[in-house]
Amino acid sequence: MRSSAAESDRVPSRRERVRAATIEEIKATAMRMLREHGADLRFADIAREMGMTAPALYRYYTDRDELLSALMADGFAEMSAQLTAALDAAEPDDLAGRIRAAAVSYREFAQADPARFSLLFGLPNPGFGSHSQHTSGPAAGATMAALEQSLRGVIDQGQIAHPLIRHVGPGWATEAGTAQPADVARIPADAYQALLHFLAGVHGFACLEAFDHLNWISVQARDELFDAQIELLQLAMGARPPQPAAD
């Protein structure tokens, strides 16, 4: 039975399992260090925290950058999963509700772990080539893909076809048709545009809040402000009828 593993490595083969567990522990410890001690992740600290010596870590990651890459990949995966889960829990036909769910989930992800959020969406480190790999691929890609796939239902229904602002120039039409990240299946230009307005609005709020630039606003007021921000984005994406100017 067990010998069937020799054929193709389907069965994780005990040794691989413990190795995988170690890798998980390394990543978890590294993330904790990242949260506590900031961006200057010390390889020696991770080892010490795990009751090991520093050189042992090189059996698992040849480079510090490689570890960071792994953390980024995990982060993007988890964020995208979280977004997808939040959207799956919402009504498929309720565009406004789905927008809210996505926005809330995005914000929560950033709030829950600013260090990881920064790792994913912060400044790409020059000389750290892996970032651009991730930004072009998993980063905005995974996020956009999660958003797009989760909103696909309403997109296909044409609910999102009329964003509030449609005065985009000629470059956008061709752009929307051609240069979308690979993960994002082709969607109508208007919906594509609306998605990006949404992303900008949510991302901006999430960044400001997670990086402590709104700390002078009370939690309650911040929540209310975010609610208003969501309504604004719902409006921008055409999920609500433009309300009459309440005067």
Added chain:
Amino acid sequence: MRSSAAESDRVPSRRERVRAATIEEIKATAMRMLREHGADLRFADIAREMGMTAPALYRYYTDRDELLSALMADGFAEMSAQLTAALDAAEPDDLAGRIRAAAVSYREFAQADPARFSLLFGLPNPGFGSHSQHTSGPAAGATMAALEQSLRGVIDQGQIAHPLIRHVGPGWATEAGTAQPADVARIPADAYQALLHFLAGVHGFACLEAFDHLNWISVQARDELFDAQIELLQLAMGARPPQPAAD
């Protein structure tokens, strides 16, 4: 004549001038290093680049964090100055135009120097207490103050009194009255809210773009998208009449 300097240190006293020049050179070099080599600013590199030895820098900054603090302070000052200048060049009564000017200036600042932008608005470094000092004060403060002061004219005219979304809860009203950063003079709650929606929208776009998360969109399309983003924010702030749903 010159002895009058002894009274109060009005005259910069040659020695102070050359010291100030050195400090400027240090900061300029540090920023260059920050741009080229990423966030891990090496003290030795700065010195070497300036034809000095590392310990000499400790005559000017007792700590690496102190140097970073100085860079942050400068960055905020320059950003706020840039915003103010852009807004001074716009028509005082043209709210939409002023919003556009502010947005464009904000975006340009981020684009022109992502490293500095990240320094100002990135993740606050734990164990680097100066950040919170700056974020509570100069950071969002300076930016908000520049925005607010520059928009004050139109605010006072009541042009900004009716943002698109006004469904904020009870916490906001009290918040807006009390907890504004010290730099921001008291403004109507609605205008305050509109300002923050604006900030979130522009900041989000600027972050995404500056940190390379929109690199899969062509420059032209990005410009057009940003134009649309501006229009959206103008709408959100009540600078345009809600256009009829163009169907």
Added chain:
DNA sequence: AGCTTTCGTTACGAGACTTCACATTTGTGT
């Protein structure tokens, strides 16, 4: 000139990264 302050250098110790050789554990085949 002579003194004081400032500036910069060399010398130094602590700590981190990374490589290397060596020991130890672990799983496997006989």
Added chain:
DNA sequence: ACACAAATGTGAAGTCTCGTAACGAAAGCT
């Protein structure tokens, strides 16, 4: 059960950086 091989961890070593300290040189002041 024994032995072999691979994987894993350790200690030592070299290079790097930070930050301190002691020392020398230059500039300005009286």
